[in-house]
Amino acid sequence: MVKALPQRFNPDLLARDGTRFELVLPQSQMARLSSIVSSADNDVQVTALFSRRTRHILISGRISTRFTLQCQRCLNSMHVDISEPFELVFVDNEEKASELPKELDPVVLDEKGQIHVVDLFEDEVILHIPDIPKHSDMTTCEMHQTEFGDLPADVEEGTKNPFEALKNLNLH
Numbered sequence: 001m002v003k004a005l006p007q008r009f010n011p012d013l014l015a016r017d018g019t020r021f022e023l024v025l026p027q028s029q030m031a032r033l034s035s036i037v038s039s040a041d042n043d044v045q046v047t048a049l050f051s052r053r054t055r056h057i058l059i060s061g062r063i064s065t066r067f068t069l070q071c072q073r074c075l076n077s078m079h080v081d082i083s084e085p086f087e088l089v090f091v092d093n094e095e096k097a098s099e100l101p102k103e104l105d106p107v108v109l110d111e112k113g114q115i116h117v118v119d120l121f122e123d124e125v126i127l128h129i130p131d132i133p134k135h136s137d138m139t140t141c142e143m144h145q146t147e148f149g150d151l152p153a154d155v156e157e158g159t160k161n162p163f164e165a166l167k168n169l170n171l172h
């Protein structure tokens with residue numbers, strides 16, 4: 001059974017049956033994430049399952065989204081798609097979070113034992129934004145630069161570079 005994950009929920013209640021949850025969360029609802037990406041115009045898709053392990057309730061699943069970022073080589077816009085597994089452990093307070101084994105990632109619930117989905121997933125999504133986003137190969141960057149008429153100086157001056165000539169051939 002697949003259900004929509006509520007915006008705010010109590011994990012203890014949701015862990016009682018084996019329901020799989022789905023959630024679509026606009027990036028624009030994530031303030032910190034919005035300040036990092038060049039445009040927060042995509043959705044975050046989450047599929048998740050709650051489970052109990054010893055004294056803890058866990059949420060695990062997969063987060064997928066597309067980041068719109070600025071390429072740090074050619075400064076044009078680019079997309080980075082991610083689809084990453086996650087596993088988080090709910091705890092009642094910061095003290096209990098610090099007691100968790102290092103391999104477990106804690107999420108601190110509010111005083112009512114609840115959490116909002118933005119608070120739950122925003123850090124996890126930010127974690128996967130590349131530090132220095134770049135088009136995967138130089139050719140893509142150069143194509144962008146050509147479009148904008150901003151050729152690197154050595155090409156403008158007609159430097160004889162056999163690799164440049166090969167690259168131009170490949171484009172046709």
Ligand SMILES: [Zn+2]
Binds near residue numbers: 072074140142144
């Ligand atoms: Zn680029």
